[in-house]
Amino acid sequence: MNRAQTENKASPETKSGEAAVEINDLKKSFGTQEVLKNVSLRLLKGENLVVLGRSGMGKSVLAKCIVRLLNPDSGTIKVFGENVGELNRHGLSELRKKIGFLFQSGALYDSMTVRQNLEFPLRRIKKDLSKKEIDEKIMKVLEDVGLPDALNKMPSQLSGGMRKRISVARTIILDPMLMLYDEPTTGLDPATSDEISALIDDIQRKLKTSSLIITHDIECARATADRVIMLHDGEVHLEGKLEAFEKSADPLIVSFFKSSHGQSHK
């Protein structure tokens, strides 16, 4: 059980084939609505896995199950070899320290300034950082997302796209081993979108993080994906390289790519 973890600490350059996240037969329903019927997937270490799917197909629910913000009805989720469903509160909290989670809504703390928003996870998770190191990290990450001037603003003073970028910053500031991005580029203009996609790709290459990227943005998928999964009707509809998706004759996938193309060229 602990082998994966210790090995990962010893060498971040992990072999391909080892899973950072392994989901088997995941089911989740709300009342009578079955959102995830039977989802199994593996996110390998150091890999960018893009999850595509129509609105309402349960992509966000899937991401929330991985960090156990939602409890699945059945099925197992293993993160770095640990069964998320069986962890006690302390174990869960330790595991979450290794995971960065970008909420679809951004979920910035709106009673705090941008600086405090970025400080919040840092102070709680990396307790040994000095004040200077924290400030440096904050400035660095704000430059990465292209918003160095936003430091002392309140979230309510930012535009929607700026808020999104600050939430991306808040997720990556911890250098987590696993990233879960829920729609990192929605609501951004094409140029900023490309920058964020490049940033995600950059982080993965530099830090060898494993990332699950939920998106509708084909350009983002193109820039980041090592592998793609399409969720439909509560199941993994298709899994493979992006090229395979683009060549696919499956009407569902064709329509998805066509409409997304229309959007990104607007």
Next chain:
Amino acid sequence: MEKFVPVQASILLTDVADLFVFLLRTIKETFSRNFEFREFLRQCFQIGYKSLPLVSITGIIEGLVLTIQSRPSLLKFGAVSMLPGMVAVSLIREMGPVITALICAGKIGSGMGAELGSMKVTEQIDAMEVSSTNPIRFLVVTRVLAATLMIPILIIYADALGMLGGWAGANIKGDVTLVLFFTQAFAHVGFDDLLPAVIKSFFFGGVIGLVGCYKGYSAGRGTESVGIAANSAVVLASLLVIIIDVIAVQITDMFT
């Protein structure tokens, strides 16, 4: 119409039962390590300092109105000299605590309900949880403790201003110096008037903080639930303040 009352009552009962479960969770987190001291201080400031204007105005007016209203009746019995004492006793024992607590239920309870409710709806509470921060410890424990501590202070402060208001009221038709007014007043006020009032004030404070947090924390999805949380926080907190008051009166009565 016959069904109306039982349904309402059962809703209230389940609400209070859930509130009790929430209380237990909060107590459990209160006694765990890593107390969020900074957030606690921030809440004390929010609850205490920011409520001062409202509490001041209601305090003064309470005393003023009470004096003006009581004066004619006392005059009939030729007991005007009792006026300061009577105002002091009714303010300290009942009017001050209950009216101030109800005002605070409106201001602080709804504020907490709306704040935590919107944090819940916009996933900020989830975000805290994935940052390995226990939201009950960070948000709820600090707020409930701050309310438990600050509301009694606000109540005593309102009592004091109420007495000043009473003195002003007494001077509209009569002529009493401040010193005389207070000497006469405190001749009638004993420790056994003050203590029960202070004790119940802590309960008022605790219940206002708890209900505000509970309603906000259990808000549903969608923005309309923020409004519902704020509104039902005020309703339930006010109701519980009154109920606690009834119980407190019974208990003090047993000991006097």
